Amino acid sequence: MKIDKETYKKYAKSRAPSSPLLKDMLFAFLVGGAICAFAEGIYNFYLYIKIEEDTVRTLVPVTIVFLASLTTGLGVFDNLAKFAGAGTLVPITGFSNAVISPALDDKSEGLVMGVGAKMFTIAGPVIVYGVISSVIYGVLYWLCGVIL
Amino acid sequence: MSVIRLENAPSVIGYAAVVGRREHEGPLSDDFDLHDEKEKFGMDTWEKAESEMQRLALNLALAKAKLTGKELGAIFAGDLMNQCIGSSYAAECSHRPFFGLYGACSTFAEGSVLGSLLVDRGVFSKCAVLASSHFCTAERQFRYPLEYGGQRTPTSQRTATAAGAFILSAQGAGPYVREVLPGTIVDMGITDINNMGAAMAPAAYDTLTKYFEETGKKPEDFDLILTGDLGKEGHGIICDFMKNAGYDMSGVYNDCGLMLYSAATQDMHAGGSGCGCSASVMAGHIMKRFEKGTVRDVLYIATGALMSPASLQQGRSIPGIAHLVRISAERGGE
Amino acid sequence: MSLFWDIVKAFLVGGAICAVVQIFIDKTALTPARILVCLVTLGVILGAVGVYKPFIDFAGCGASTPLTGFGATLAEGVRKAVDERGLIGALTGGLTGSAGGITAAIFFGYFFALIFRSKPRD
The missing domain is CATH 3.40.47.40 (Stage V sporulation protein AD)
Structure with a gap:
């Protein structure tokens, strides 16, 4: 075949059908928006039943995480996510699903090295990079306070 | 010459295919010997299910060829799992010489090439060629957990839950x-x-x-x-x-x-x-x-x-x- | 009536963030894990420069539920801790601020993993 790798890669890429962007964006918008709207609803509900606002701020993500874990366990989440894409990935539901889904699968490798260790194969980097960037910010913030 | 002619042309005297639910729902459903709706084949892990699927395919093919496992000169088998465990466990109880192959999706042809060459050259009079893959074991190994909420691109392919077996023999009525x-x-x-x-x-x-x-x-x-x-x-x-x-x-x-x-x-x-x-x-x-x-x-x-x-x-x-x-x-x- | 508008705002803002990220999923080869990492880091940065807090005040859960909000919580936790305890707060603040979400994900994840089994996707 008289074709070099670069030409072939370009050819393969150009002929490959791309994902339906507008449809994907619409579903992401609708589902992501619905999750956020639901969160806002229960936020107000918790306030309404006289829970302190500081607690509510933690309680809302906890509730969403609970529901995402439950629906993942029931086998519903992945079928919704297939359409929703970023709509379920970006809200904290995506983080929650990333924690529980390997745990579900790797039960067959035991509770310690299976469930315990594999829980963080996808979600681990999120915590690592979140913590590292927050520490960097903390040090810079402290330095600013000292200097100024 | 790269093309190897098999002068004694081994015959495929037995064959069988075992599949999962979605393969059974497909257009070829009538051509498969066996399927399992739950895709677990009575096992408790997906890995065991894949081995079982391969073992069933071998036994069905042997039955069609009216042979027992003892008459096989060798088994050539492969799958997608790490270290080819699907095939090793499937061949465990056959007690026949075993060659584990890795050729990804080409495994069945790889096994057929090796098996038919050795039968053609008179090394074995009969041998079995096996290959299997399971959606769940392949997802776990190469992609994401089963319940992970991801989207797939239009060019992606689905790993089939399926196993196939050939019994090759020096004697036979073809093909x-x-x-x-x-x-x-x-x-x-x-x-x-x-x-x-x-x-x-x-x-x-x-x-x-x-x-x-x-x-x-x-x-x-x-x-x-x-x-x-x-x-x-x-x-x-x-x-x-x-x-x-x-x-x-x-x-x-x-x-x-x-x-x-x-x-x-x-x-x-x-x-x-x-x-x-x-x-x-x-x-x-x-x-x-x-x-x-x-x-x-x-x-x-x-x-x-x-x-x-x-x-x-x-x-x-x-x-x-x-x-x-x-x-x-x-x-x-x- | 203000409740209704709060929910609409959360819907529109949260949905818009997701739709924008969808462009990156479809148009780049970024894996979901990388996207989540980028969102969290972006959230920490936006929280650090003080943009995210007013954003949450405006959009409520539309801004706090996406993973950028999780990042902003980390940043806010760190700032609070450094204010109270000095430099050591840089180490303790982030996880303190986001402890609820992370612990819930681990606890419920473990709990439900014991109860349920995974199934092949359609």
């Missing part, structure tokens, strides 16, 4: 393995695991053109040219390339990945893949067609994408391979 052409690694720099068709198509092109050049045959000399698991993308690419090289395959060419599922009613993106895909199409559908006499001369070219999770994460390109096996109803002649 016969007449020629084989072992493939070489062809890597055209594709790194996208979601476009394996594009990664494997150059290997299939390499093997096919080599075969036609050396034998002087043309695509229309065959009833069917069947690639294993190129899917929609690879199918389109190989058609383009073959046409440019002066071979018109339209009318005789199909791909196992496109045949296993229904593009209209099943959401399988670019089609099926995995060792079990072409194994079950060959050992199920195609062998039944030989039986009925609707095909008499078939070129089977199974392609494999030989990456690993580590090579993918290191951003390396996907090496492709394609092994060719010619199966005919007649033992001799052209």
Whole structure:
């Protein structure tokens, strides 16, 4: 075949059908928006039943995480996510699903090295990079306070 | 010459295909011997289920050939799991000489090449060729957890839950393995695991053109040219390339990945893949067609994408391979 | 009536963030894990420069539920801790602020993993 790798890669890429962007964006918008709207609803509900606002701020993500874990366990989440894409990935539901889904699968490798260790194969980097960037910010913030 | 003629043309005397639910729901459902709705085959893990599926395929094929496992000279088997455990456990209770193979989706052809060569040369009088893949074991190994909420691109292929088995014998009434052409690694720099068709198509092109050049045959000399698991993308690419090289395959060419599922009613993106895909199409559908006499001369070219999770994460390109096996109803002649 | 508008705002803002990220999923080869990492890091940065807090005040859960909000919580936790305890707060603040979400994900994840089994996707 008289074709070099670069030409072939370009050819393969150009002929490959791309994902339906507008449809994907619409579903992401609708589902992501619905999750956020639901969160806002229960936020107000918790306030309404006289829970302190500081607690509510933690309680809302906890509730969403609970529901995402439950629906993942029931086998519903992945079928919704297939359409929703970023709509379920970006809200904290995506983080929650990333924690529980390997745990579900790797039960067959035991509770310690299976469930315990594999829980963080996808979600681990999120915590690592979140913590590292927050520490960097903390040090810079402290330095600013000292200097100024 | 790369094409190896098998003067004693081993016969396929037994064959069987065992599949999962979605493969059974596909257009070839009547051609499979057995399926399991839950895809667990009575086991408690997906890995055990895959081994069981392969073991069932072997036993069904042996039964059709009216043989017992003891009469096999050797077993050639492979799957997608780390260290080929699916095949090792499946062959455990047969107590026969065992060769574990890794050829990704090309495994069934790889095994058929080796098995028929050794039977042709009189090393074994009978041997078994097995290959399997399971959607759940492959997802866990190569992609994401089963319940992970991800989206798949249109070029991605679904790993088939399927196993296929051939029993090859020096004696038999056919169909016969007449020629084989072992493939070489062809890597055209594709790194996208979601476009394996594009990664494997150059290997299939390499093997096919080599075969036609050396034998002087043309695509229309065959009833069917069947690639294993190129899917929609690879199918389109190989058609383009073959046409440019002066071979018109339209009318005789199909791909196992496109045949296993229904593009209209099943959401399988670019089609099926995995060792079990072409194994079950060959050992199920195609062998039944030989039986009925609707095909008499078939070129089977199974392609494999030989990456690993580590090579993918290191951003390396996907090496492709394609092994060719010619199966005919007649033992001799052209 | 203000409740209704709060929910609409959360819907529109949260949905818009997801739709924008969808462009990156479809148009780049970024894996979901990388996207989540980028979102969290972006959230920490936006929280650090003080943009995210007013954003949450405006959009409520539309801004706090996406993973950028999780990042902003980390940043806010760190700032609070450094204010109270000095430099050591840089180490303790982030996880303190986001402890609820992370612990819930681990606890419920473990709990449900014990109860349920995974199934092949359609």
